Amino acid sequence: MSRDATEEPGLTYSAAGVDIAAGEKAVELIKHHVRTTFRPEVVGDIGGFGGLFALDWKRFREPLLVSSTDGVGTKSKIAQLTGRLDTIGIDLVAMSADDVAVQGAEPLFFLDYLSIGKLVPEEVEAIVSGAADGCRQAGCALLGGEMSEHPGLLEPGEFDLVGFCVGVVERDALLPRRVRAGDRVVGIASPGLRCNGYSLARRALLQRAHRKLDDAAWPGAHHTLGEELLRPSVIYAKAMLALGRRVDVHAFAHVTGGGIPDNLARVLPDDCDAVVTRGRWEEPRIFEEIQRDGGVADDEMLHVFNMGLGMLVVVPRGEELHTVDELRAHGHDAWVVGEITAGHGATHITT
Numbered sequence: 295m296s297r298d299a300t301e302e303p304g305l306t307y308s309a310a311g312v313d314i315a316a317g318e319k320a321v322e323l324i325k326h327h328v329r330t331t332f333r334p335e336v337v338g339d340i341g342g343f344g345g346l347f348a349l350d351w352k353r354f355r356e357p358l359l360v361s362s363t364d365g366v367g368t369k370s371k372i373a374q375l376t377g378r379l380d381t382i383g384i385d386l387v388a389m390s391a392d393d394v395a396v397q398g399a400e401p402l403f404f405l406d407y408l409s410i411g412k413l414v415p416e417e418v419e420a421i422v423s424g425a426a427d428g429c430r431q432a433g434c435a436l437l438g439g440e441m442s443e444h445p446g447l448l449e450p451g452e453f454d455l456v457g458f459c460v461g462v463v464e465r466d467a468l469l470p471r472r473v474r475a476g477d478r479v480v481g482i483a484s485p486g487l488r489c490n491g492y493s494l495a496r497r498a499l500l501q502r503a504h505r506k507l508d509d510a511a512w513p514g515a516h517h518t519l520g521e522e523l524l525r526p527s528v529i530y531a532k533a534m535l536a537l538g539r540r541v542d543v544h545a546f547a548h549v550t551g552g553g554i555p556d557n558l559a560r561v562l563p564d565d566c567d568a569v570v571t572r573g574r575w576e577e578p579r580i581f582e583e584i585q586r587d588g589g590v591a592d593d594e595m596l597h598v599f600n601m602g603l604g605m606l607v608v609v610p611r612g613e614e615l616h617t618v619d620e621l622r623a624h625g626h627d628a629w630v631v632g633e634i635t636a637g638h639g640a641t642h643i644t645t
Contacts, residue, residue: 311445313413320418320441327419327426331436335402345437347403349462356465360399363458364389364550368492369523374451376507376520379417382455383424384431385489388527389550390459391432392605395531396546398469398538399461403437404429407456410441411448421455424526431529434459467538470545470561470608477544478614479558479568479632481575482533482621484604486525490551491584491598495523498588505587512583522580530605533624537607541617545608549600555641556597558606567637568608572645575629577602596643608634 307314325340337346351357366385373382383406391401406425408418418441429436448454487495499505499519507520515522534546545561558568581602585595595601607628609617614630621628 311412312443316413316415317441317443320413320415323415323419324422324426327423328436331404331426331429331434333402333433333435336435336437340438342438345403345405347435347437349402354462354464357462358399358465358468360394360397360461360463361459362390362393363456364393364489365454365456366489368496369487369489370453370455371496372492372507372520372523374453376524378520378524379420380424381524381526383421383426384428384526384529386425386455386457387428387432387434387459388529389489390457391428391434391461391529391531392534392548394459394461395432395534396469396548396605397461397463398467398543398546399463400535401432401434401459401461401531403435403460404432405437405458406439407458408439408441408453409444409448410453411444412450413441413443421453425457428529432459432531433535434461434531469543473544473561473563473566473608473634475566475634475636476611477608477634478611478630479570479634480607480609480614480617480621481570481603481629481631482528482530482605482607483575483627484528484549484600484602485578486522486527486580488527488550488600488604490600492523494588494590494598495584498584498590499523503587512579515579528604528626530626533621533626534605534607536624537617537620540620541613542610543607544610547606547608549604549606551598553595553597553599554601554603554606555643558641559639561608562634562637562639562641564639565636566639567635568632568641569635570632570641570643572601572643574631575602576627603631606631
């Protein structure tokens with residue numbers, strides 16, 4: 295005889311795995327982090343159905359809004375395994391804010407989306423505090439966001455992050471522009487992987503070489519492999535905007551998925567190539583470790599990882615040393631790494 299469903303206790307959202315009270319507590323914990331990012335244009339406070347931003351259109355002659363969205367990829371897995379959640383939000387901001395700045399735009403505001411298996415307010419606070427830190431570094435407001443608990447889809451401790459950034463640029467300042475043969479390429483340092491190539495890095499280091507995240511990053515290193523893989527992404531946006539006011543920048547190229555060859559090619563006209571010479575910059579040790587442990591070919595490394603250059607700048611010949619000086623004045627190591635030549639829109643890596 296079947297049991298009458300009415301004999302079962304009534305279901306609740308909490309019993310189904312979603313804790314509304316925990317969500318409300320998390321919102322309270324993140325409020326002060328979010329407020330530290332507010333720009334004068336932010337209207338209202340946290341808690342509305344949408345973020346409000348009062349852009350002063352009189353500042354611009356012919357403004358264009360620039361938008362970008364991205365995530366942190368499987369770098370989130372390293373954060374989960376180590377239990378360190380306070381820097382992954384920086385990575386999230388870097389991926390979208392720097393994509394906006396690449397087009398010559400000033401990042402204005404940022405929104406984040408966090409999906410999580412089990413909502414623990416303190417963990418949410420750690421993640422969002424990192425996003426707030428990233429927004430301060432990029433100069434944009436953390437205008438809003440969303441968190442959602444996904445029991446059954448994600449396990450407790452698992453999460454995924456997505457970010458959205460909006461910026462503004464004058465139409466006549468939009469990049470890339472006027473890239474031509476004779477231009478020089480300046481590379482800006484990235485001390486680590488940023489957010490790209492982590493599936494390959496984890497396979498090489500953790501699975502094939504059986505390394506542990508609490509092992510030394512390499513023999514003689516004074517930090518762990520987990521700390522190395524969690525190095526926060528450098529955010530270049532402020533330095534890029536400042537550089538654009540001092541140098542006639544022709545293009546920026548954000549070195550993300552596809553590495554130096556594919557991303558530099560995105561800013562080339564059809565009649566130009568780029569030639570980048572390895573050995574002109576410092577390649578962080580972590581790339582050597584990944585390549586050796588995974589038996590990864592050079593060409594594969596170059597098309598997956600940034601190899602130590604997170605951003606590239608194309609400037610007129612004669613401006614390259616000034617560009618390096620300006621970037622170093624803003625706290626970034628930089629080198630002249632290549633040049634633009636006549637060609638067909640391809641990037642060539644030489645040694």
